[in-house]
Amino acid sequence: GRYLFAPAFFWEDVFSMAVIALHTAYVWALLTHALPPSGLIALALAAYAAYVVNAAQFVWKLRMARLQGGVAA
Secondary structure, three states, X not given: OOOXXXXXXHHHHHHHHHHHHHHHHHHHHHHHOOOOHHHHHHHHHHHHHHHHHHHHHXXXXXXXXXXXXXXXX
């Protein structure tokens, strides 16, 4: 009955929340002009870096599951 932050997917969920928070912060900063262009770029790069980490976690976990299941990838 526990879907968010379940032990098996804890770090994937942490980085998913970071992705959401960073992208939301970017949109907020863009709409409110809270950051100069260089700050917006840095925030956007941080958001996409978190997304890449999150995607890599997914691919790694999928690969590990396939290897444990005996299915060739």
